Amino acid sequence: MSEAARELVIVGIDNAALSPLLEILEERDTISANQLRLLELEDSEVEPQVFANRNIPVQELEKFTFAPEQVVVLLRTGEVAQAALAAAEAAGAWVLDAAGNTRGDETATLIHPLLNSAEIAHAERHVLALPSAGAAMVAEAVAPLAESLQAVDIQLNQPVSALGKVAIDSMAAQTARMFSGQDAEVDPAIGHRLAFNQLSAGEALLASGHTLSELALVHDLRRLLGESVAVDACINTVSVFHGQLANLRVALHEDVDLEKVRALLGNGARLQLAEQPSAEDAVGSEATIIGRLRQSLLNSHQVNFCAVSDNLRKDLAMNCVQIVHLLLKNY
Numbered sequence: 001m002s003e004a005a006r007e008l009v010i011v012g013i014d015n016a017a018l019s020p021l022l023e024i025l026e027e028r029d030t031i032s033a034n035q036l037r038l039l040e041l042e043d044s045e046v047e048p049q050v051f052a053n054r055n056i057p058v059q060e061l062e063k064f065t066f067a068p069e070q071v072v073v074l075l076r077t078g079e080v081a082q083a084a085l086a087a088a089e090a091a092g093a094w095v096l097d098a099a100g101n102t103r104g105d106e107t108a109t110l111i112h113p114l115l116n117s118a119e120i121a122h123a124e125r126h127v128l129a130l131p132s133a134g135a136a137m138v139a140e141a142v143a144p145l146a147e148s149l150q151a152v153d154i155q156l157n158q159p160v161s162a163l164g165k166v167a168i169d170s171m172a173a174q175t176a177r178m179f180s181g182q183d184a185e186v187d188p189a190i191g192h193r194l195a196f197n198q199l200s201a202g203e204a205l206l207a208s209g210h211t212l213s214e215l216a217l218v219h220d221l222r223r224l225l226g227e228s229v230a231v232d233a234c235i236n237t238v239s240v241f242h243g244q245l246a247n248l249r250v251a252l253h254e255d256v257d258l259e260k261v262r263a264l265l266g267n268g269a270r271l272q273l274a275e276q277p278s279a280e281d282a283v284g285s286e287a288t289i290i291g292r293l294r295q296s297l298l299n300s301h302q303v304n305f306c307a308v309s310d311n312l313r314k315d316l317a318m319n320c321v322q323i324v325h326l327l328l329k330n331y
Helices: 018-027 079-091 117-122 133-148 165-179 212-225 258-266 313-330
Strands: 007-011 036-040 049-051 054-056 058-060 070-074 094-097 127-129 149-158 230-238 244-252 271-273 288-295 302-309
Touching: 007 018, 007 079, 018 049, 018 313, 070 079, 070 313, 079 094, 094 313, 117 313, 133 149, 133 212, 133 244, 133 258, 133 271, 133 288, 133 302, 133 313, 149 212, 212 230, 258 271, 258 288, 258 302
Parallel strands: 007 036, 007 070, 036 058, 070 094, 094 127, 149 230, 271 288
Antiparallel strands: 049 054, 149 244, 244 302, 288 302
C-alpha cells in the first residue's frame, strides 16, 4: 500500500501536546489533511481542529474502526486508551504510545528517534513507546558521553504543562485570581497552588519516597542508556507553563577532561552550547541547550551541567512526528 493511502490517527484531542504536534506535522508535510483522523471520547465537547487550512472533524473514539494501514498515536491515558491500543494492534495498525499507557511493559519498544530508531525493525509488537519528555531530553544530553558514562543523577525542574492541560488551565485561573487580589483555588488532585510556587513533587509519593514520574524517568533512561548506567532522579514542578530544565550530575569512568567533554557535547545531535541557558531560551526551539558545564568539586570523575528544552514541541511533538514519518515511509 502506498504512503499516500496511509492514515494517521490521533487519540486524545484535549492534550497540551496536540497543537505543537499538528504544527510540526504540517510544517514538515508529513501527511495531508485527508490522511488525518482525530478521535476523542463520545461525550467530549471538542471543536474541529484546523490542519493545513482544513477543519478536521473530531470523531467518536468508541465508534471508530481501526485498520492495518493506520499509524495510531495515543495522547490519552486510561481504560479507553488501553482499549483503543488493543483494538488498533489487533487490526494490524502501528501504535505509538506518547502518553505512558505502556510504561513498564517491556514488549512495547521504547524509541527515541535520534538514538535507537533502528529498533523499530526488530519490534516484538507493532506497539512503540515514546520516552517521557524529561527522559528524551536527558538521553540526548548525555548521549555524546555514552562510551564513558557510569551514572546520571537528575534534578528535573518540569513545567506545569508536564502535569497536563487541566493543570495548565488551573494555573492560569489561579494567576488571574491572584492578580485580581483574590485567593487562588487549589486543585485538590495536586494539593498545592501552582501559580507562583515550586513543588517538591507534583504527585503522590510512593513507598520509596519517589513519585511514579520519577521512577518512569529512571526506567526510560535505563532502557535508552543501558542497564550498566546507574540513574536516579528527582522531579520538581515550577510555576511556568512550558520549558523544562534539568541539572545533571554525570559520573564518568575516568577523570573529567572538561575540554573533551565540551567538545563531545558540542558535536551532539540537536545539542547547542550556551553559557547560562534558561528554559525560555528553548521554548519553540528544536534543540536541547547545554550550559553551566563544570567539573564537580566532590568527585574528579563527575561533570555537572544543565540541559533545557521545550518539553511539548521538541521532546514530545517532534519526536513523535519523526517516528510517525519513519512508520509511514518504511513500515
